Amino acid sequence: MVKAALYVISGPSGVGKGTVCRELLTTAGELTLSISATTRTPRAGEVDGVNYHFLTKEDFLQRVDNGDFLEWAEVYGNYYGTLRSAVQQELDAGRNVLLEIDTAGARQVKKLMPAAVLIFLAPPSPEELLRRLRGRNTDSPEEIARRQQCLQDELAQEVYYDHVVVNDVVADTVLKIRQIVSGR
Ligand code: 5GP
Numbered sequence: 001m002v003k004a005a006l007y008v009i010s011g012p013s014g015v016g017k018g019t020v021c022r023e024l025l026t027t028a029g030e031l032t033l034s035i036s037a038t039t040r041t042p043r044a045g046e047v048d049g050v051n052y053h054f055l056t057k058e059d060f061l062q063r064v065d066n067g068d069f070l071e072w073a074e075v076y077g078n079y080y081g082t083l084r085s086a087v088q089q090e091l092d093a094g095r096n097v098l099l100e101i102d103t104a105g106a107r108q109v110k111k112l113m114p115a116a117v118l119i120f121l122a123p124p125s126p127e128e129l130l131r132r133l134r135g136r137n138t139d140s141p142e143e144i145a146r147r148q149q150c151l152q153d154e155l156a157q158e159v160y161y162d163h164v165v166v167n168d169v170v171a172d173t174v175l176k177i178r179q180i181v182s183g184r
Contacts, residue, residue, distance in 0.1 A: 004091045006113055007031065007181065008099045010106045011121030012154035013076075013147040014133030016167045020121060021100050023174045030181065031098045034087050037063065040078040043138050053083070071101065071108035076146050080105070096181065103157035110160070119177060120161035124168045126151065 011017050025033055037053040039060050048054045055063070060079045064072060072081030082099055090097045099109065109116050123129035129151065133144055158164050163180055167173045 004094050004096050006087065006091065006097050006099065006109070006116040008101060008106045008109055008116055008118045009121060009177075010101055010103045010118070010157070010161075011167070012123065012129060012151055014129050014136065015121045015123050016132065016170065016173075017100050017121055019170055020167060020173050020177070021098060023170060024098065024177055027174060027178070030096050032090050032095045033098050033100070034082055034090070036080055036082055036099075036101065037069075038078055038080045040080070070112065071105040073102055073104040073108075075102045075104075076143070076150070082109075103154060103160070106157075107160055117180065118161040118163070119180060120158040120164045121167045121173070122155070122158060122164055124166055126155065 009017055009021060021033060024031060035049065035051070035053060037055050037060060039055055039057045040052070042048065042051070042054055046052065046054075057079065060072075060081065063069060063081070063083075068083055068085070069081040070084040070087055072079060074080075080102065082101060082105065087097050087099075099105075101109070106118050110118055123132070130148065133139075133147060139147070165173055165176050165180075
């Protein structure tokens with residue numbers, strides 16, 4: 001049996017990680033998504049335990065102290081982390097795990113688990129990314145401005161990744177990632 005693997009998808013805010021991951025999970029039965037914990041306020045329609053485990057800052061930091069996280073990071077003023085036990089359980093059960101996390105978290109994962117496959121989702125251009133970020137209607141103007149400021153630094157992170165996939169047409173992006181997963 002091929003050993004289950006860990007796949008990490010990151011990329012700048014607005015690049016379409018959420019859409020691509022959702023599509024990957026519905027079309028690629030061989031992947032299971034790890035649900036992160038966060039201290040961010042839920043957006044309209046987000047459900048605790050489905051989109052994220054929404055924690056208070058106090059709970060989150062307690063879990064950091066307990067060593068519960070495989071990786072964690074502060075992203076745009078909130079904490080986000082991957083629960084170690086959930087990932088390990090899935091891998092032990094032979095299922096490939098997908099993490100959708102920021103670039104700082106991805107580097108922590110690679111350090112701890114060098115066999116993890118890091119995939120960077122890049123925009124067709126920085127201008128297109130800004131257009132998507134402003135058009136998605138889920139974030140306040142202050143939040144958009146904050147994410148926009150981090151953009152250049154985020155884009156520069158692609159050098160640390162095993163694969164860079166440009167997200168232009170979602171179906172093509174999903175196909176390319178599925179090829180990475182099946183071609184391992
Ligand atoms: P959002 O607030 O838009 O859901 O996510 C903001 C950022 O946090 C995204 O770049 C997302 O990939 C990242 N993120 C989500 N979950 C985790 C996690 O568990 N760990 C880390 N390091 N980043 C995460």
